[in-house]
Amino acid sequence: LTRRFIGEYASNTNSLYRKRLSIDGRQLNLEVFDPCSQNVESRCILEEPMEWADGFVVVYDISDRLSFLNAKSILCQIKEARMEKADVPVCLVGNKQDLCHARQVSKEEGRSLALEHKCPFQEVSAAEDHQEISGLFIKLIRSVMEHLKHRADRRRYSGSKSMAKLINNVFGKRRKSV
């Protein structure tokens, strides 16, 4: 959002950030909802974004095993709540790669959790490389656009299929009654 690392900020509430950006020639209004992590246990962390979010970035801290367990639980919540829309883009991110001397979660564990949830995985350091972060958001936004396009195509296709069915039924009946 700011292209710089802000070490300290008030983060004990849910926050919504907005940014206007252009990707592949399209103007987009990005809304990033950052839920307060203290809510993880109460399982309501995703209640609000679940209704409207087009994609999810699930982040844990590689130097904090508990945050990895929380990420696991969040991925399960997304899976449960979005059963019907299981293909909503999600990515798993292991942050604080710069603290790898204090690593508590191996890269392999991150990779295999992502594999289990069929989502991309990346280790990054928000503190050291903001470009990595914007890169992963751009990748996610591209998959969201792709996903929304497929969903619209499917709706159009099933709409035209039911229209064809309707036409068949109407003409079928007419033919019989003639």
Ligand SMILES: Nc1nc2c(ncn2[C@@H]2O[C@H](COP(=O)(O)OP(=O)(O)OP(=O)(O)O)[C@@H](O)[C@H]2O)c(=O)[nH]1
């Ligand atoms: N060393 C290092 N510290 C980081 C990095 N990213 C974030 N931090 C620090 O980690 C702390 C938590 O960062 P937040 O952005 O608040 O993380 P959060 O997941 O929103 O955590 P909550 O505040 O509990 O919701 C802050 O002190 C950050 O400065 C990183 O890549 N490397």
